């Protein structure tokens with residue numbers, strides 16, 4: 227049978243390119259988990275994904291209620307789940323004030339981390355039950371959260387501190403809207419959320435890999451300077467960022483190439499190692515990359531897991 231893969235945020239950028247790459251193999255049915263149903267349908271058509279190879283299901287990661295509904299609806303569809311790709315993200319680098327999810331969490335961490343944390347936890351049982359030869363849970367990471375890289379050292383740097391803001395509810399009322407309890411900074415909130423994504427992947431690996439055989443992995447697909455992720459940035463940045471990445475840092479990858487990389491992590495029989503953060507070298511070969519000290523801190527990963535469980539209502 228075909229594999230079934232859920233991809234969050236498959237209505238644009240990396241998620242869409244990955245959906246296309248997997249659907250084209252003829253071996254995957256892609257469930258596009260998107261907040262905007264019409265946009266997702268149009269996107270699938272625009273890149274030529276054929277009808278029998280995808281379905282769109284509504285998911286708004288900025289609402290835990292919607293995440294729970296999605297998990298229920300998916301289960302009722304009767305499809306087995308063979309791979310889950312947590313890809314969607316928001317990036318609000320120019321926001322002066324925090325905005326919030328339905329449950330009142332700062333939007334970047336609420337969407338990118340907490341929404342995906344609940345989704346992955348709810349769907350873990352479905353992955354466990356699949357009889358597919360490889361079962362994978364992939365959470366898209368980023369270089370920007372990794373302070374052991376040049377890009378990760380551009381201020382404001384990611385830093386979760388002692389998680390006091392998160393533990394306080396990340397709501398800007400009783401607690402700060404930032405995980406470390408500091409003043410709101412949209413660019414930092416995004417980077418922090420990506421550190422959470424990478425810590426979550428490793429904690430899943432430690433808790434569940436042996437017992438379930440599921441492969442847990444993260445990746446940095448390269449700098450895809452053309453995606454919608456930068457839509458909130460100032461116009462001059464949006465104009466100069468793609469050529470800067472192409473010709474100066476040489477870290478640029480096209481959406482198509484990045485989609486091919488993520489599709490590889492989902493389906494390549496040689497990439498089944500769990501607990502790995504994949505990157506690609508100049509010849510586009512995959513390798514196991516090192517995470518920064520904070521993004522590989524096992525104690526912080528455990529604490530993040532426990533605090534997140536409370537916030538999303540699992541503990």
Ligand code: NDP
Pocket residue numbers: 234235236237238239240241259260261262265285286287288289312313314315316337366367368369420446447448449450451452453454455456
């Ligand atoms: P895009 O903005 O193109 O795609 C983000 C997707 O997330 C969109 O489909 C968007 O939906 C969706 N999304 C946003 N909020 C929600 C929500 N509340 N519920 C459901 N879906 C939502 O960005 P990219 O393709 O660049 O980003 C994809 C991933 O790649 C992210 O995890 C990002 O951190 C990562 N990444 C990107 C890099 C880059 O250079 N671009 C580099 C490294 C990592 P909609 O279409 O409705 O807006």
